[in-house]
Amino acid sequence: MTSGPNSTPSGDIRIDLLLIADLIEPGSRVLDVGCGDGSLLHHLAQTKKADGRGIELSQAGVNACVAHGLSVVQGDADKDLANYPTASFDYAVLSQTLQQVRHPRDVLTELLRIGRMAVISIPNFGHWKVRLILGLFGRMPVTEALNRPWYDTPNSHFCTIKDFAILCAELGIRIDRHISIDKQGRRMPIVSDGPFANLFSEQGVFLLSRPTGNSSPAPGAG
């Protein structure tokens, strides 16, 4: 064992990442886009015997991952997904990153080209607190889940749970599972994927797939 950097992918993994891991079948090939310090990849390798790969924008994150034996490349979801072959992974994972990319629609399309399935988690801009702050006070919401002011946030493309579902429908992507979670990443079983999810869930986790017969490769594939 090497003496690693501070960001050791270890047992203390974010709860929402555990939830994502639960959606992944053992022994799968997984591409984690925006894999950070590699906690999810590490967890999947340990508990699911997954063959995991990662892409991470921050060099510090990449170096930490590789120093812990994970296969991770420095790269940008907006630019570098085009290099990956079609259906080369069982799952493409994008956790808390879709709202930060330049072209979320293209990235989503690419994820479901590269992966047979995709697991996406997004913050919900339709949450009642967000609506309240914007609607009642006329300010850009700063909540515990969205804790940075508008001028200092990496998030550039917020959407609501409803918006996301509509985009998936437009792209012919099927939502196989939808799990509502709170700001700590805990499941919200009562809200679940019901009609009030868009009002009460702080984050949404989605398991997506492309129905067979509708899997024409996206432009730029290969």
Added chain:
Amino acid sequence: MAVLGTEKPLVLDCGVELGPFTVAYETYGTLNEGRSNVILTCHALTGDQFVTGTNPISGKPGWWRLMVGPGQPFDTDRYFVVCANVLGGCMGTTGPKSIDPKTGKPYGLSFPVITIKDMVQAQAMLLDYLGIQKIFCVSGGSMGGMQALQWTVTYPERVHSAIPLGSAAHHTAQNIALHEVGRQAIMGDPDWHGGDYMSHNTIPRAGLSVARMAAHISYLSEAAMHRKFGRQLQDRDTLSYGFGADFQVESYLRHQGSIFVERFDANSYLYLTRAMDYFDLISEFQGVLGDAFRQSPTRFCIISFTGDWLFPTSENRVIVHALNAAAANVSFVEIESDKGHDAFLLDEPEMFETIRGFLKGAAEHWSGNTP
């Protein structure tokens, strides 16, 4: 020393059959029972087989002593590290200064033009001779990185993991141009005698020295040079209004050039720079580099350095994209360093950390006895 190609010669890319030929090599550490703890290191343009410890020829420490040794990333307490002087070199392996058995005289320019692939094939023959089938890892920087890449393409089934550092899938126009300056300096030196300087008892000192000076600049970064020398004057307080080595940087380069001619053969320099220029994995695979790595079983760790303008990150990223396109297992790390191309030889803690981690991951997926 191993004499190879006695029964079956090595067929070079240029068509010439070479054999028998000699490969000078060094090993460090102990080969385990399963012969599964081999790390092959490939040296750069002017490197040699003396990776670590004291170089018996120069008396200086080995070129990769920070990487190779007990407790180092290529830990000689665990791994069996092999390094061979490349074909065409001048440190004991057959090259242009060796005696041509047909004439009894040094080959000189009658030596066949060597490619990176030829070097790798010679190394593969050496490993056969040593009874080593699979290598746990192949690694090298610059021209050594080219060899590591070529290994994964020519002998994918023999390579479990590869770490090319500061490397590229082909030499760029700028790389070729810089090499051409060096070659012209050598060939323009009257002491070169059309490559036949040994029979004239001369060495093209001036030419080889200038070649080294030009190359040396390309191995450093502007920042590193500025930090080391700035505009400081050498052994004087004022400008001389002449063409002596007024500046420290001039004096340094002249010194680098003059010590280089003592240890390196000018014709070897021509052959090895040519081998690098000819290296082009992209055109070898009809412009689709990804095809070079289809079905590759090798785990790759590509490493580049921010301050390297000779083999910049962009060139390394070309390899990464091709590996991704081939769905190969690849890690890619860019190390923050302003030390230029030579950074892979230097004390870069993040590079060492990365390599330790990568080897750990590689060992977990290694079917041989875990090194």
